Every structure is written in C-alpha cells, then in structure tokens.
Amino acid sequence: MIEADRDICIGAGMCALTAPEVFDQDDDGLVVTLTDEPGPESTDAVKEAVQLCPSGALRLAGS
Amino acid sequence: MAAVLPTRRDNPFDPPPDLADEERPLRRLAFPDGHTGWLVTGYALARAVLADVRFSSRLELRRQVVRRTETDEIRPGKPAPPGFFIAMDPPDHTRYRRLLTGQFTVRRMNQLRPRVEQIVDEHLDAMERTGPPTDLVSAFALPIPSLVICELLGVPYADRQRFQHDSAVLLSLDATVEDANAALASLTGYLAGLVERKRGEPADDLLSGLIEGGELTGDELVGIAMLLLIAGHETTANMLGLGTFALLTHPDQADDLRSGRVDEDKAVEELLRWLSVIQFGTTRTAAEDVELGGEVIRAGESVAISVPAANRDPERFAEPGSLDLGADAHGHLAFGHGVHQCLGQQLARIEMRVAYGALFRRFPALRLAVPPQEVPLRDDMSIYGVHSLPVEW
Ligand code: HEM
Ligand code: SF4
Numbered sequence: 001m002i003e004a005d006r007d008i009c010i011g012a013g014m015c016a017l018t019a020p021e022v023f024d025q026d027d028d029g030l031v032v033t034l035t036d037e038p039g040p041e042s043t044d045a046v047k048e049a050v051q052l053c054p055s056g057a058l059r060l061a062g063s
Numbered sequence: 064m065a066a067v068l069p070t071r072r073d074n075p076f077d078p079p080p081d082l083a084d085e086e087r088p089l090r091r092l093a094f095p096d097g098h099t100g101w102l103v104t105g106y107a108l109a110r111a112v113l114a115d116v117r118f119s120s121r122l123e124l125r126r127q128v129v130r131r132t133e134t135d136e137i138r139p140g141k142p143a144p145p146g147f148f149i150a151m152d153p154p155d156h157t158r159y160r161r162l163l164t165g166q167f168t169v170r171r172m173n174q175l176r177p178r179v180e181q182i183v184d185e186h187l188d189a190m191e192r193t194g195p196p197t198d199l200v201s202a203f204a205l206p207i208p209s210l211v212i213c214e215l216l217g218v219p220y221a222d223r224q225r226f227q228h229d230s231a232v233l234l235s236l237d238a239t240v241e242d243a244n245a246a247l248a249s250l251t252g253y254l255a256g257l258v259e260r261k262r263g264e265p266a267d268d269l270l271s272g273l274i275e276g277g278e279l280t281g282d283e284l285v286g287i288a289m290l291l292l293i294a295g296h297e298t299t300a301n302m303l304g305l306g307t308f309a310l311l312t313h314p315d316q317a318d319d320l321r322s323g324r325v326d327e328d329k330a331v332e333e334l335l336r337w338l339s340v341i342q343f344g345t346t347r348t349a350a351e352d353v354e355l356g357g358e359v360i361r362a363g364e365s366v367a368i369s370v371p372a373a374n375r376d377p378e379r380f381a382e383p384g385s386l387d388l389g390a391d392a393h394g395h396l397a398f399g400h401g402v403h404q405c406l407g408q409q410l411a412r413i414e415m416r417v418a419y420g421a422l423f424r425r426f427p428a429l430r431l432a433v434p435p436q437e438v439p440l441r442d443d444m445s446i447y448g449v450h451s452l453p454v455e456w
Contacts, residue, residue, distance in 0.1 A: 010157075011164025012404045017412075018393075020169075029164025052394060054404035056114065 001061040002038065002046065004031045009057040018052055019045035031057060065091035065099050068128050068343065068367065075440055075449075076309060076338065077384065078371035085377070089356040092367055095130035100365035101358075104372035106379035106396070108356050112368055113400035118347035118360075120403060122150035126365045128343050146279070146286025149294070149403060152350075156402060159287065162278060163406060166215075166269050172409040175211070179417050182210050187425045195455035196432040203422065204303035204452070205296070208414055212295035215410070216288060217268025218257060225253055230293045234445055254285045254292075291407070298340065299411045301441065301448030303418055306334045308438060308449055309386060310423065311431050316388045321423040330388040331415045336395035337386045339371035342447040345399060370396050371447075426456040 002022070004015075011029030015022075022038045022045070023031055038046050050058040069079040084090065088105025103109050112118050122143040143150035148159035165171075190202050209227065213220045232238045232246035258270065258281055265271040270288055273279055279287070310317040319325040345368045349360045360366060374395050375383035382390070398405035405411070423429060431438070432453035439450040 010160055010402050010404070011168065012406075013167070013169040013409050014404075016169040017409065025164075025168040025170065027165050028161065029166070029168045048393065054114070054400045055402055 001036060002033055002050075003059040003061050004033050005057045005059070006030045008055050010055045012054050014052040014054065015049040015058060018049040022046055023049060065093040067093045067095075068102065068369075070129060070343075070442065072440070072442060075305075075435070075438065076312075076386070078339070078342075078369070078375065082369060083372040083375065088376075089358060092128075094126045094128060094365060094367075096126055098126055098365060100126070100367065101360060103366060103368045104376075105356075106373045106376035109368045109370070109373035109396055110400050111355065112347060112366055113345065113396070113403070115353065116153055116402065117350050117353050118366060119152050119350040120150055120156070120347060121152055122147075124348035124350070124363075124365075125150065125346060126348070128346055128367045144282070144286045144289075146283035146288075147290050148287070149290055153402060159283075160402070160406065162273065162276065163287070166272070167406055167409060169409050172413050175215075175410070176413050176417065178214070179207075179211060179413055180421070182207055183417050183421045187421060191425070196453055197455075199307055199452040199454045200300070200304045200449060201451070203418070204307065205300040207303065207418060208296040208299035208411075211410070211414060212292060215269055215295075216291055217261065217266055217270045218288070218292060222253070226250060226292055227296075229253075230297060233293060234297055235443070250289055250292075251285055254288045255281065258284045258288070294405075295407055295410070297446050298407075299414050301340045301446050302335065302338065302411070302415060304452050305338050305340060305448040306415070306419060307422065307429075307454075308431075308435075308452055309334065309338060310419065311429065311454070312435060313386055316386065317423055317429075319388060320420060321427065325388040327416050327420050328412075329390075329392070330419070331412060332392040332395060333386065333388050333390050334415070334419075335397035336374045336380070336392040338447075339374045339395075339397050340447045341370050341397070341399075341445075342442075343367070343369075343445050345370060370399070429454055429456045431455075 009031045013025055015031055016025050019042055022034055022042050024034055026032050050060055069081045072079050083104040088108050089103055092100050092102035094100050103112055123141055148156045186203050186207055190197055209223055210220055229246040229250040232242055261271050261274055320330055346365055348365045349362050351362045353360045377383050398408040432455040441448045441450055
C-alpha cells in the first residue's frame with residue numbers, strides 16, 4: 001500500500017521517472033498514484049521511488 | 064584552526080584530492096568571513112542535511128564558501144529578492160515552487176523532446192557547415208540550453224547576448240561587487256521590461272502563463288524569470304561541455320554511447336554523478352541547534368555540502384572514482400536533494416539525453432583539437448566546466 005502526501009510533494013518528478021506505471025504528476029506537478037496496490041513486478045521500482053523522493057512525500061505502508 | 068575548502072584539482076575531472084576525508088565525512092571548515100562552520104563530504108550526511116529544513120537556505124543567513132577577490136561579497140546579509148525561491152525556506156519557498164512544478168513535470172518535459180531534438184540537429188548542421196575546428200562550447204553546449212530555456216520562458220533568444228553576459232558575471236567568483244551589482248541591475252531591468260511587454264501581448268509561454276495566473280506581483284515575476292534563466296542554461300551548458308570533454312578522453316565509452324551498447328539515460332546519470340558541476344554550491348545555515356553525525360551544529364553555523372565529494376563516496380557508490388557509463392548511478396546528488404532539489408532536472412535530462420548521443424553519432428571522429436591540458440577549466444566559477452573546448456572531426 002503506497003501513501004503519497006500531496007501536501008509535502010514538491011513535484012520533483014523522481015517518482016514518475018522511476019516507476020511510471022505507479023506514479024504520475026497532475027497538472028500542478030504533484031504526485032498522483034495510479035494504483036494503490038502495485039503488482040509484484042513494480043515492487044523494486046516503487047521502493048526505489050520512495051527512497052529517491054527528495055521531499056519524503058512517499059511512504060510504503062504495511063511494510 | 065579549521066582549514067579552508069580545498070579547491071585545487073589535480074586533473075580536469077576529479078574533485079580536489081584533499082576534499083574528502085573518509086574518516087571524517089563531517090568536519091570543521093573555515094569560511095572566508097572568519098566564521099568556523101562545517102563541511103559535509105559523505106553521501107549519507109549530505110542527504111540528511113539537504114532533506115532537513117532546519118538547515119536554512121535563506122539568503123540573509125548564507126555565507127560564501129570561497130572567495131577569490133578582496134571585494135567579493137562574502138555575506139549577502141539581506142533577504143532574497145521576491146521570487147528568488149532557491150534562497151528561501153518553506154513556506155515562502157513552497158508557494159513559488161508550487162506555482163511552477165506543473166510546468167516541469169516528467170510528462171511536460173517529454174513533450175518538449177522533439178523540439179529539443181530539432182534544436183540539437185540545427186546546431187550540428189551549423190557545425191558541419193562551418194567545418195572543423197570549432198569551439199564546442201560556443202557552437203553547441205551553451206546555445207542549446209539557452210535556446211531551450213528562452214523558448215520555455217518566452218524570452219526572445221535575440222536578446223541572449225545581454226543576459227548571457229549578465230548571468231556569467233553573476234556566477235563568476237572573481238567579479239567585483241560593483242560588476243555583480245551592475246549585472247544584477249541590468250538583468251532586472253531587462254526582465255522587468257519583458258514582463259511589461261508580455262502583459263500587453265501574452266503568448267504561449269511560461270512567463271505569460273504566470274502573468275495570467277494573477278498570483279504574482281511584477282517583482283516576483285522578475286525574480287522567478289531571473290532564477291530560471293540563470294539556473295536553466297549555465298548548468299546544462301557546463302554538463303554538455305565538460306561531459307563531451309570527458310567522453311573524448313574516454314573513447315571506448317564514447318563508442319559504447321554512439322553504438323547504443325550503453326543506455327543513454329543511464330549514461331547521463333553517471334556523467335552527472337562523476338562530473339558534479341555544482342562544485343561549491345550548496346550551503347545551508349542551521350536555524351536551530353541540530354544533531355548531525357555525532358556533532359551538534361549550533362544555530363547560526365553554516366554547513367557547506369560538497370556535492371562532488373558526496374557523489375564519490377565509496378560507501379554509496381562502487382568504484383566512485385571511475386567513469387563507467389554502464390554503472391548504476393541512481394540516487395546521486397548532482398541535482399541536490401530535499402525541497403530545493405532541482406526544479407529543472409527533467410528538462411536537463413532530456414537535453415543531455417538528446418545532445419550527447421546526437422553529437423557523437425553525427426561526428427564519429429570527434430576529437431580534441433588541442434592537448435587535453437590546454438583546455439581552459441572553470442575552476443574559478445561556482446559552476447564547474449570548461450570555458451571552451453576546441454574540437455575537430
Ligand atoms: C545539468 C543541469 C543542472 C544541474 C546539475 C542542476 C543542479 C541544481 C542543484 C544542485 C540545485 C539545488 C540547489 C540547492 O539545494 O541549494 C538546483 C536547484 C534549482 N535548479 Fe537546477 N540544475 C540543472 C539544470 C537546471 C535547469 C535546466 C533549470 C531550469 C529550468 C534549473 C532550475 C533550478 C531551480 C529553479 C532550482 C531551485 C529549486 C528550489 O529552490 O526549489 N536547473 N539545481
Ligand atoms: S518524487 Fe516525491 S516530491 Fe517528487 S513528485 Fe514524486 S512525490 Fe512529489
């Protein structure tokens with residue numbers, strides 16, 4: 001389960017660049033998650049995106 | 064007594080040899096104004112400082128890390144001009160950044176790719192017409208990002224001589240205070256005039272969009288335009304110039320890039336890491352006492368974060384000292400980290416991904432036209448790179 005805090009997001013786009021099947025940016029540049037439960041094939045990319053996010057807006061809950 | 068920041072390089076690509084001390088990723092540093100602050104050279108600590116808003120970016124708290132001339136302004140002591148959000152903290156920073164992020168999304172930047180390709184091709188055509196030898200900086204590395212940022216902002220490229228000169232003075236470490244102030248006034252005047260004109264005749268560009276949004280005053284618009292214009296062309300230009308120099312001195316890797324044996328996207332990340340052109344750049348000042356790496360940074364003390372050193376931390380990167388375009392460089396700090404992480408990074412990535420490959424494919428025999436030791440280095444500038452790069456093919 002991914003939590004993306006749009007109040008913290010600064011729109012750097014690292015998430016959308018790293019795991020484009022899971023994250024996108026809206027017209028204001030802020031993160032939107034395309035799915036709450038990404039498939040196993042995306043796990044590594046999602047973990048990497050969480051780690052790369054410069055603002056700390058992304059969290060993997062229940063892990 | 065704490066030492067000053069080491070700045071003397073042994074060769075064009077490696078940071079000064081005495082910059083990083085693996086035993087001490089955090090150590091005391093003497094600033095030119097007499098202040099004793101801190102220097103961070105380790106990756107983990109660099110990330111921690113950049114992610115922590117208790118380490119302030121506010122201009123009035125900032126100290127310069129290096130000074131080349133006696134008259135250099137080593138402590139601005141005054142707040143950032145309106146809109147100049149790189150030197151502000153949240154919530155002021157947040158308000159401006161939020162108005163801009165939508166313009167710089169991964170998707171928006173990918174849409175610009177065809178136009179970037181066209182601009183790159185036009186410059187390669189021009190090089191072909193003029194024939195060798197040529198200076199790659201003035202023929203390729205500088206004009207491409209300049210043109211791209213001008214089109215995005217809506218600044219007439221025909222005016223480039225004016226702002227390229229002013230921004231070069233502002234980024235030079237040995238400009239006198241008078242010269243820097245004159246350049247600042249000239250650029251401010253130019254941009255204020257441009258904003259006025261765009262109010263009358265809006266076009267499909269970023270500045271017009273911000274004006275129409277109606278949330279920003281004229282002064283704020285000028286500050287934002289200035290920040291984007293300066294940050295948007297010198298940085299990428301130096302990555303293109305220095306990166307080409309690096310590839311020309313690593314011909315096997317240039318071959319791999321040309322033939323597609325290495326992934327262009329990965330290659331760009333590795334060049335960003337290995338070259339780390341923001342050589343003195345990122346400094347913060349503690350707004351309160353903060354514990355860091357077993358020390359206490361007292362309120363008011365400044366911390367210089369060495370991006371070149373952090374990006375070669377052996378604890379984070381395998382073989383940090385060698386350029387390997389196939390290596391995994393993700394997580395590098397070349398664009399910074401935290402709330403100020405580069406707003407234009409997705410644009411810079413597209414420009415570099417297009418430019419290096421196109422250059423080496425168009426001119427497979429590209430080589431230096433002078434011995435490598437004669438290439439003039441920008442060790443006197445806050446953004447590192449080459450002043451010029453004579454090439455032939
Ligand atoms: C390879 C090219 C580039 C490099 C290496 C680079 C590097 C950086 C770094 C390290 C920072 C953080 C500064 C800090 O934390 O104090 C930064 C911030 C910034 N960059 Fe870049 N940059 C590049 C290209 C660009 C481009 C093309 C643009 C413009 C469109 C741009 C606009 C900005 C802005 C506006 C900020 C301030 C962001 C903020 O304070 O929130 N940069 N850049
Ligand atoms: S990486 Fe973080 S800050 Fe950047 S867009 Fe994604 S969530 Fe926002």
